[in-house]
Amino acid sequence: MSEFLLELRNIVKEFSGVKALNGVTLTVKPGEVVSLCGENGSGKSTLMKVVSGVWPHGSYSGEIIFDGRHLEAKGIRDSEAVGIAIIHQELALVKEMTVLENIFLGNEITHWGRLNTEAMFKRTQELLKRVQLDINPDTPLKELGVGQQQLVEIAKALNKNARLLILDEPTSSLTEREIELLLEIVRQLRREGISCVYISHKLNEVLALSDRVTVIRDGELIGTCDADSLTQNDIIQMMVGRELDQLFPREAHPIGDVILEVNRAYACKPGASRPQVDDISFNLRKGEILGIAGLVGSGRTELMQCLFGCYEGESRVDITLHGRKLNITNSREALGAGIAMVPEDRKRHGIVPIMSVGRNMTLSKLDFYSRWVSGVNEQAEYVDVLDYIRRLTVKTASTELAIKNLSGGNQQKVILAKLLMTEPEVLILDEPTRGIDVGAKYEIYKLMYELVNQGMSIIMVSSELPEVLGISDRVLVMHEGRLKGEFDHRGLTQEMIMDCAIAEEIRSHD
Ligand SMILES: Nc1ncnc2c1ncn2[C@@H]1O[C@H](COP(=O)(O)OP(=O)(O)OP(=O)(O)O)[C@@H](O)[C@H]1O
Ligand SMILES: [Mg+2]
Structure with missing residues (x-):
């Protein structure tokens, strides 16, 4: 029997011919926290989407072994069934629903074909207690801050009896105090034997929390080290290839x-x-x-x-x-x-997800490009877009790619470019x-x-x-x-x- 709960062997994932992952190997032991570090666009989220079945078996090559068995998930449900829960970079809860409804969405407890509200209420109370969230299960989600929503996501994962929790940049919107709480909860889960893959750009958290750190760069594995033996500078050097x-x-x-x-x-x-x-x-x-x-x-x-x-x-x-x-x-x-503003909530105020990278950049300036011509002067637009992609080092396969396919950090750069274009x-x-x-x-x-x-x-x-x-x-x-x-x-x-x-x-x- 292998000592690992999760073993990824040689994962390769391509998007229209471009390799986002090129032979990545990663292991997680039971009750271990492994941090995954790398620059924006290095492939962290993609790797975790492979593990969690968002990218189904067949859409990548390589092997996933979970708890001694090959995992060939056709979708998230399959990975959830074996005990893998992922909390994505952009929160995925339904704002219009209550905490309870979110936790049980698609997972409702029923009794003789009817919703067993009482059981769900009780279970939600227990789960909220585990994540130290002192709120009523019937609270509408939209009344919670981002930090609290994050904890609801964790409660939801615990409800599915997760054995491996994947947290993709959980603390990027949290305050210092909320971060402390989250780290404490992850530590508590580790004591209970639950493993965690932790993705964060905050290297102090990474070192404070993890047992081991795996670094990838441009989809390639750079290495895995014990956290004890690492400094922040070591990780940075592995990530960017220089100090x-x-x-x-x-x-x-x-x-x-x-x-x-x-x-x-x-x-x-x-x-x-x-x-x-x-x-x-x-x-x-x-x-x-x-x-x-x-x-x-x-x-x-x-x-x-x-x-x-x-x-x-x-x-x-x-x-x-x-x-x-x-x-x-x-x-x-x-x-x-x-006066221009780069908003806090980029998903809601910042981008049009299905529109191209280029058009997302020029949205606030389209009047300008259509000033002298009927329609949009795409030539001029293209020149500016390329200029800003270069200035902000936006990592994208092309200007035509839908922005939702960009890594989180690169989306942020596009929003910044959009505002800068309005001078x-x-x-x-x-x-x-x-x-x-x-x-x-x-x-x-x-x-x-x-x-x-x-x-x-x-x-x-x-x-x-x-x-x-x-x-x-x-x-x-x-x-x-x-x-x-x-x-x-x-x-x-x-x-x-x-x-x-x-x-x-x-x-x-x-
Ligand atoms: N659906 C997709 N279609 C095309 N390209 C994609 C898709 N998803 C990801 N990519 C590309 O794969 C690469 C890796 O992206 P990924 O989101 O895994 O990066 P990341 O390491 O999580 O970065 P960040 O720290 O910014 O979140 C990027 O270049 C991204 O543009
Ligand atoms: Mg990411």
């Missing part, structure tokens, strides 16, 4: 006069007991990178939505750009006025490097400096404190819809930000 001497390429750059003034921003959902954004005023200088920190739910995203005219609910704000008062009621007007004066980035690998992050930071050097101003919302500290010139901290502090980046520490983000009293620093 990155620093993670944050801070550059001195000129900061000019105030160009944007935001006064008394307010945003509230209908029927809510308190506003999500409550009387916030701040300004932004030319060439400045302004970081916005705070816990998830502190109102950072909603504040940005106010500025960009896409808040769903009641909002008011006075915005002055270059001394000119703006009246922004939708995103189109915001873009027209020179805004103020660029709002809401979690700009979420799901982006260390090498590409570095490229994005460098690009941000290039943009501010050209005179653009950037507002960056980020939950990653090292990023906030490493990139911003100035940092605002929000807490429960209010502005709690303002800091210059010099001398600023993570502790100071956290202190402020959870503090009760209003402070003002400079």
Whole structure:
């Protein structure tokens, strides 16, 4: 009997002649956490889709041995039946349903042909307890934050008696505290003998959690090592094939006069007991990178939505750009006025999944390409698309590929390209490097400096404190819809930000 619960041998997977995986081998022992690392587009999600039957047997070559038997899954159901559960990079729960309905979707408990609601309710309570989620099973999913939804996904996997849990970038949208909780739950599951394949670009998590680390690059296996013997730099080197001497390429750059003034921003959902954004005023200088920190739910995203005219609910704000008062009621007007935003929830606000990579980039600029011709000047469009694919190193087989086929990180780059194409004066980035690998992050930071050097101003919302500290010139901290502090980046520490983000009293620093 093999010592492994899961053994992947020599997996090769092609997409229309392009090899996304080229002979990858990976093993997981019972009760072991193995992290899978690699750059954006290196094939991590594809490999896990092979394991979980999303890509069925026959669509790849190589062998999968699970629990001593060949697994030749025709679909997800087959892999679930043997105890493999996958939580995909983009959450797949149904927002309109309750927690209970989501957990039992397609798996309902019935009694004499009728739904046994009572049994399902009880079972859901037990499952929620296991993932330390203190909510009512009948809570509509859309009322939960991303972190809580993630835990519901895990509860759902546990309900299927998973023996191997695959987590594809589970923490990319979570706060520090939620991440701690998630890691703790994975550790608890490991103690119960459940194995885990963990995919993350956050190498500190990878090292804190895993027993072994497997690294792939461009679909090829680079190696597998015991986590104990590795440093973050070792992993980076294996991932990118070279050492990155620093993670944050801070550059001195000129900061000019105030160009944007935001006064008394307010945003509230209908029927809510308190506003999500409550009387916030701040300004932004030319060439400045302004970081916005705070816990998830502190109102950072909603504040940005106010500025960009896409808040769903009641909002008011006075915005002055270059001394000119703006009246922004939708995103189109915001873009027209020179304010662009890369949204947090890319699946909902960022991309049109079935449209090509190229067209997703040029969507906000189509007017421009059809200015002198009837229809769209595809030649000019193509030239620009290629330019941005090169500048942001977007990994795609062609400009015509449907964007949903791009890896998560590369989709993010396309969204960024789309906004940059509108040549805004103020660029709002809401979690700009979420799901982006260390090498590409570095490229994005460098690009941000290039943009501010050209005179653009950037507002960056980020939950990653090292990023906030490493990139911003100035940092605002929000807490429960209010502005709690303002800091210059010099001398600023993570502790100071956290202190402020959870503090009760209003402070003002400079
Ligand atoms: N359905 C598909 N059709 C065509 N190409 C695809 C498809 N799915 C994935 N690819 C390609 O396979 C490669 C690997 O993608 P994959 O999603 O596995 O990367 P990843 O390592 O998970 O990256 P990320 O860290 O960005 O999530 C990419 O180049 C991607 O464009
Ligand atoms: Mg992926």
